Structure formats: structure tokens, C-alpha cells
Amino acid sequence: MALGSAYAQQTMWVHQGQVHYAYTTSQLDTMPVVDATSLTVLGKTFELAQVDSINVTSEEVADNAIGVSYAGDKAQVVVSGNIATHIEATVKGAHVAVLQDGDVATEYTYTLSGTSTNGSFYQDGSYKITLRLNGLTLTNPDSAAINIRDGKRIAIELVEGTTTTLVDGANGPQKAAFMVNGHSEFKSGGALVISGNTKHGFWGDEYVELKKTVGSITVNKAVKDGMSINQYLEMKGGTITISGVGDDGIQVDLTDDETDELNGQVIISGGTINVAVTAAAAKGINAEGEITISGGSITATTSGGGTWDSDESKTKACAGIKGDKTIDISGGTLNLTSTGAGGKGISLDGVLTVSGGDITIKTSGNRYTYGGGNSSDYRSSPKGIKCDADININGGNIKVTTTGNYGEGIESKAILTINDGTVEVNSYDDGINSKSDMNINGGFVFVNASNNDGIDSNHDLNIDGGVVVTYGASQPECGLDAADDDRSNPGYVHITGGTLVAVGGGTSYPRAFTGHTLQPVFIYSGSVSQNTSLALNDASGNNVWAFTQLRSYTSGGGWAPGGPGGGGPGGGSQTIVISSPKITSGSTYTLYTGATIKSGATAFHGLYYQGDAVQSNGTSVGSKAATTPYTTISSSGGGWNW
Amino acid sequence: MRHSIILLLLAVAVSFTVRADAYGYLRFVQADGTETALAADGLKITFDTEGVASVTHADGTATFGLDALKSLVFSDDGENVTPGVEPVTYKKGDVNADGEVTSADLAIVVNILAGLDDAANYEGRADVNGDNDVTAADIAAIVNILAGIDGEE
Numbered sequence A: 001m002a003l004g005s006a007y008a009q010q011t012m013w014v015h016q017g018q019v020h021y022a023y024t025t026s027q028l029d030t031m032p033v034v035d036a037t038s039l040t041v042l043g044k045t046f047e048l049a050q051v052d053s054i055n056v057t058s059e060e061v062a063d064n065a066i067g068v069s070y071a072g073d074k075a076q077v078v079v080s081g082n083i084a085t086h087i088e089a090t091v092k093g094a095h096v097a098v099l100q101d102g103d104v105a106t107e108y109t110y111t112l113s114g115t116s117t118n119g120s121f122y123q124d125g126s127y128k129i130t131l132r133l134n135g136l137t138l139t140n141p142d143s144a145a146i147n148i149r150d151g152k153r154i155a156i157e158l159v160e161g162t163t164t165t166l167v168d169g170a171n172g173p174q175k176a177a178f179m180v181n182g183h184s185e186f187k188s189g190g191a192l193v194i195s196g197n198t199k200h201g202f203w204g205d206e207y208v209e210l211k212k213t214v215g216s217i218t219v220n221k222a223v224k225d226g227m228s229i230n231q232y233l234e235m236k237g238g239t240i241t242i243s244g245v246g247d248d249g250i251q252v253d254l255t256d257d258e259t260d261e262l263n264g265q266v267i268i269s270g271g272t273i274n275v276a277v278t279a280a281a282a283k284g285i286n287a288e289g290e291i292t293i294s295g296g297s298i299t300a301t302t303s304g305g306g307t308w309d310s311d312e313s314k315t316k317a318c319a320g321i322k323g324d325k326t327i328d329i330s331g332g333t334l335n336l337t338s339t340g341a342g343g344k345g346i347s348l349d350g351v352l353t354v355s356g357g358d359i360t361i362k363t364s365g366n367r368y369t370y371g372g373g374n375s376s377d378y379r380s381s382p383k384g385i386k387c388d389a390d391i392n393i394n395g396g397n398i399k400v401t402t403t404g405n406y407g408e409g410i411e412s413k414a415i416l417t418i419n420d421g422t423v424e425v426n427s428y429d430d431g432i433n434s435k436s437d438m439n440i441n442g443g444f445v446f447v448n449a450s451n452n453d454g455i456d457s458n459h460d461l462n463i464d465g466g467v468v469v470t471y472g473a474s475q476p477e478c479g480l481d482a483a484d485d486d487r488s489n490p491g492y493v494h495i496t497g498g499t500l501v502a503v504g505g506g507t508s509y510p511r512a513f514t515g516h517t518l519q520p521v522f523i524y525s526g527s528v529s530q531n532t533s534l535a536l537n538d539a540s541g542n543n544v545w546a547f548t549q550l551r552s553y554t555s556g557g558g559w560a561p562g563g564p565g566g567g568g569p570g571g572g573s574q575t576i577v578i579s580s581p582k583i584t585s586g587s588t589y590t591l592y593t594g595a596t597i598k599s600g601a602t603a604f605h606g607l608y609y610q611g612d613a614v615q616s617n618g619t620s621v622g623s624k625a626a627t628t629p630y631t632t633i634s635s636s637g638g639g640w641n642w
Numbered sequence B: 001m002r003h004s005i006i007l008l009l010l011a012v013a014v015s016f017t018v019r020a021d022a023y024g025y026l027r028f029v030q031a032d033g034t035e036t037a038l039a040a041d042g043l044k045i046t047f048d049t050e051g052v053a054s055v056t057h058a059d060g061t062a063t064f065g066l067d068a069l070k071s072l073v074f075s076d077d078g079e080n081v082t083p084g085v086e087p088v089t090y091k092k093g094d095v096n097a098d099g100e101v102t103s104a105d106l107a108i109v110v111n112i113l114a115g116l117d118d119a120a121n122y123e124g125r126a127d128v129n130g131d132n133d134v135t136a137a138d139i140a141a142i143v144n145i146l147a148g149i150d151g152e153e
Helices: A081-086 B002-012 B103-113 B136-146
Strands: A011-016 A019-024 A031-034 A038-041 A044-047 A053-057 A065-071 A074-080 A087-092 A094-100 A108-116 A119-124 A129-133 A137-139 A146-148 A153-158 A163-167 A176-180 A183-187 A191-196 A200-204 A208-210 A216-222 A227-230 A232-235 A239-245 A250-253 A265-268 A272-277 A283-287 A291-302 A307-309 A314-316 A319-323 A327-338 A344-348 A352-363 A383-387 A391-402 A408-412 A416-427 A432-434 A438-449 A455-457 A461-471 A493-504 A521-526 A533-538 A543-548 A574-579 A588-593 A614-616 A619-625 A631-635 B025-030 B035-039 B044-047 B052-057 B060-065 B069-075
Touching: A011 A038, A019 A081, A065 A094, A074 A081, A074 A087, A074 A094, A074 A108, A081 A087, A094 A108, A108 A119, A119 A137, A129 A146, A163 A176, A176 A191, A200 A216, A227 A232, A232 A250, A250 A265, A265 A283, A272 A283, A283 A291, A291 A319, A291 A352, A319 A327, A327 A344, A327 A391, A344 A352, A352 A383, A383 A391, A391 A408, A408 A416, A408 A438, A416 A432, A432 A438, A438 A455, A455 A461, A521 A588, A521 A619, A533 A574, A533 A614, A543 A574, A619 A631, B025 B060, B035 B052, B035 B060, B103 B136
Parallel strands: A019 A074, A065 A108, A094 A119, A108 A129, A108 A137, A119 A146, A129 A153, A137 A163, A146 A176, A153 A183, A163 A191, A176 A200, A183 A208, A191 A216, A200 A227, A208 A232, A216 A239, A227 A250, A232 A265, A239 A272, A250 A283, A265 A291, A272 A291, A283 A319, A291 A327, A319 A344, A327 A352, A344 A383, A352 A391, A383 A408, A391 A416, A408 A432, A416 A438, A432 A455, A438 A461, A461 A493, A521 A631
Antiparallel strands: A011 A019, A011 A053, A031 A038, A031 B069, A038 A044, A053 B044, A065 A074, A087 A094, A191 A200, A307 A314, A493 A574, A521 A574, A533 A543, A533 A588, A588 A619, B025 B035, B025 B069, B044 B052, B052 B060
């Protein structure tokens, strides 16, 4: 109780059943008795037949406040006298409804506390309010536990040190256990736990913001989504934990008004999200608008398989994060795991831009196939990142692992560009795949595709910078693959910069690039055992490029699933593409195998990109002058020249 | 239920504007001009089906017919008003209500300040300067009256 004054406090109470109006006496004028039946206090008329009693105490009450205390099958409501004329409070057992009239022009504070297993709180009004959840435990077996119909800003204060638990009833008409019609702004460090037995756990008809100060929001059960939000979700702090849901963890939908700000968006700059979904085709976070992540931590786990969407006549699958528009990641930490058939880490329809942050994705499910259909509409392959538009990687750290069949690492249905950052992919199927051009201009790129191409462009593959290590599978798969065998829309490998090694059964051979100066490339075909080091030295014996092959290519080769037709020699031989800006066209270089690397030399997945890495050379396999677009320095025992 | 209301107050009492005044009386004003002042703290009113308001207060109980009751008002004036009866007035400084301002009135205020007497015994007359408190200023006021500098009813 706020007893901050040295003077005595005085309150006149008007008790009407379970509603108590508390008037600070110093605010009172003359209170007329009208027609011997009513008493008017500060503009509110009380029918005396409905007044249980009036009494005067020395307690202090605050203005602009409504307090609701639940105790079993009853609730008591206290209304500050200065606002009583604007408030209509109805209580039936432990079900409370409070209506603010339209003349309210001051923010009122509602504080809810206590416990009831058969109660509810309903509020309506047309001015912003603060809703303080002060350790409330409330179950409504018939509908929502809390239903705020007020369409303005609702500041939801989770009182520090308390836990509020809200549960609704099953098979009811409500959208969620906790419903807010207006815009919700969560603050303060308490905890909120929600169980949704009819539909969602939380439903917000307008935007939801989590302030930096907020504690935790947990949805431990929902028949549908954990949190279903219209307009946008903005998270600056706090923790959201979602599990036990029947659909998506967090769903953000567009509103009907296209002019609504940030419509359909998810904006995360801080805080922690932990979401686990199990239903088929469920998403950890699903947004109809843009997704922007600049901070915070997101852990999303999906375990459901795929499903057939009869409305769209196509398969659907799970994803840790799904966006219908663009996704922009500039910071934060993402850990996304999908174990079910067709499951993806990130799936989006619009442009993906990564400029910062740490992204770790693991998928382990196999391809999902519906019925006996053969078109792609009947199949959903697992992917680390699947993007229907361009992918632009300008920074950050991305690690993708796919282990199920047909699992690609990173796929763009358009143009994929890497300008900076670190990308590391271990995949079952293609490591990095683009439907149109792929451009690598900088950064560090590692790919290890166990059953298909390491880097696969379905048009041009342009490498102009960066450090690239890519492993494809044995013949006929490649470390680098462009669409040079596609007569309808051919594309080629163009190497104009960067330090790279590409290892595979075969390779797409570099071509001229109009308007660009090519960088010399050596292509070596031979059998290189795991952990064997290659060294390329200039005529003076200076080491310009060195590589330790960390992958084993066993004998027998064989076709990758879904690979092209035709046969080819196996025997564990590889085609190795070598390039570096330290290689000068026209100069002579010698390639060695079995080199010894200097202690402390800097490598990226076995590629010593800074040069001068060799302690001793090993065995020469040949010397040649470097030319463009490429020079085969040795061709013993296998490899296909596409 | 009172316990739960107190707990509820703990939840409600946040830092909003709170006035700090407390009145000594709740006055029941009747249509004929009668005014009855009852001690406010601890007062309780209930209403029966016969149109009677029953009041329990520090000094006992009282009843009022609602058809005769005009209004309620909080006040520090504890004087009852009976229609047709002139209210008694006292000279300013006449603390002991003997009709005169003398050194005896001065002695009473001194004793109140010394803790040897209670201002409540003098129905507000010890507050000579009307500042709702009994202080040395009231002594000065009586001295001025005795010196012929001030004096009024």
C-alpha cells in the first residue's frame, strides 16, 4: 500500500455486491440524496436499494484504477471513485465484465490478481489502458480467461516477481485463452503462462510489442497457434517459449487494411524465442509480411512431416521460419532444426538478405511425397534455406547441414549472390543451388555435398572473389556445376577472382566471360586420398596455393540419386579445380601432391588461401604455364570433361 | 471479504494522484435545514427497505429517514444545526468559551502546545488564527487580542 503521505488518508466506500467504489473524501462535493431512493457521488448515481453499505476508512486509494481480485468462485472489484461515473462493472461469481464509457480521456489501470478455476475478465472501452497481471491464476471453462475488446493501446504489465497463468475452456467460441482486440505492448519482468484449449494460446487483433523490460511469455498448449497476431510482432526483449501447439508457434497475418504500418511483419531486435512445433507442415515462426531480425536469439524446432494442401494442390512442409515476403537478417542468433519429411530451416517467397548474425540450420528428414504424383507439386524436399526469389549474403555466419535424401543446403529459385560472410554447408544433395545465376564475390564459402554437386548453378556461375572450398560427390557430380549442358538455356562457369578449390567427380569447365578478365585456373584429375595436401608453386618455388583434401573419395564412384544418366569411371578419382589471384597468366607452375604444410598456416576448410603455406613440396604431378580460361595440369585415371 | 478488499487495495494503490485530506465529520443535511455532524472515521451507513438510513459512528448510532434527507457532505465542522436556533458564536481567542478573551485562554493554548491539554476539547476555538492547527502563532494571536491589536468574533 502506498502510504507515502504524512497526512491522514480517508476513503468513503460504496459497496454494491462484489463491486466496491472507493472515493477519496477530499475529492467529494455535496452528495445529494434524490427522491429518497438514490445518492449521487461525483456524478454517479447509486440506487440505495442496491447499495449494501457505505463506510468511511482511513485507507488510501489511487485514482484511475480498477482492481479485480479473484478468490475461488467469487471476484471482488474495486473502482477508484474519481472514475466511477465512467465505469460499469458487472460481476457474476468470478466472471467480471468492465465497460468504460466513451467519455474516458485518461488512461486507467486495471490490476488483476488472485485465483479462480471458473472465472474470467472482460473489458471494453475506447481509450488506452494498462492491464497489470499480478500473479493471476485464472481458468475459464467456458471461454477466454481474459478478453480485452478495447481497440486502443493495451499496455500489459507482467508484474515483476509474479507468474500469471491463463487457461480457457475446450470447444468454446473464443479465439484464444488470452484475447486482445487492440494493440498489446508487453512490459515488466513477470511471467505469463497460457494454455489454449479451443484455438490459440494468445490472439492479438492488432500489433504486439515486447518491450526490452518484459519477462517471459510461455504458451504450453494450443489447439492451433501458440500466438496468433494480426498486423505485426515487434520484439525488443523478453522470452517467448512455445510448445504443445497444434499448428504454428507464432503466426503473424496481414490485416485487411493495406495502409496499416508494418503489416504482416515480424521484427526481432532482442530477446529470446524458443519454439517447438510438431504438426505436419507447421512453422516455428510464420509471417505473411516481411521478417527483420537484427538481434536476439531464435531457436525453432519442427518435427512434423509434410502434408497435401488440397486448396493449393501442392505439398506443404515444416519450416523453422517461413516468410511470405522478404527476410532480412543483420544480427542475432538463429538455431533452426527440422526433422520431419520435407522440413526446412528457412523458407520464404521473397528476397533473402543476410548481412550479419549467426545462423545454424539442420534438417534430417527425407523428401516428402504425396500419393503417386510425379511433378514437383507432389514433392517437398528438405532444404536448409529455400527461397523463391534472390538470395543475397553480405555478411554473417551461415551453417547448414542436411542429412535426409534430396536435402539441399541453400537454394534460390532466382539469383544467389555471396558478397561477404561465411557460408558452410554439409548437404545430402546440392550444397548451394540457384535456378538462375550464382555470383560469389567475397566471403568464405564451404560446401560438402555427399550425393550431388557442391555448388550448382542452373545458369551462370560467376566467381569473382572470396575463398571457396566446394566438394561434390563422385562422378558425375561436380564441385562446381553450371548449366553448360543445358542447350535450352546454357550457363557457364566464369572465374575472375577469388581463391578456390572445387573437388568432385567432374566439373563444369570455366569459359570466357565477355567484358571480364579471367583469372587462370588449373584443373587436376587424379586420385587424391583424404588428408593429402596439394601445393601449387611458381617457377621460383614460391607456394601460391595449397590445399589439404579433407574428404575421402572411395573407389567405385557411382551415381548420386537423381543424377544424370550415362556412366563413367569410378575408382575414387577426382577432378580438382584450382584458382588464386596469385596465379599469373603465362607463368609456369608446378603442382605437387603429398606436400607438408607449415605449422600455423591459416586455412579455411583445408584451403591455405594466404599462400606460402608449404613446408615441403611432396611429389610433382606436372608443370604447366597458366592460361585462361583453364589449364589441365594432369589428367590421369579419370574424371569427365563436360 | 474485508481482508480481500485490503489486499485488492494493495494491488490498486499505484502512484497516481492521491489527496491527503481527512475530514472529521460527515454531515447529514435534511430538507428542513437540520444538519447532524457525525464523526467520519469508522462511520458506516446501511439502508433498509423502509427508507431508513442507519448510521453507526464513533459516538454511537443514528437513523435518518431517507425522505427527509437532502444530502451528505464531508466537513471539519462538527457543529449540529437546528432550524430556528441561532448558532452560538464565540469571540476570536475565547478558547474556554466564557465569553471573554483572557489570560486563561492564553494558558490553555500554552498547555495544548506543552501536551498538557487537547485541542479537541475546545471544538476548534484553540485554533485562533484559523490555520487549522494550534501553534505558537495562536499564542501570538491571543497576545495581540489582549493587547487590543486584534479581536473579532
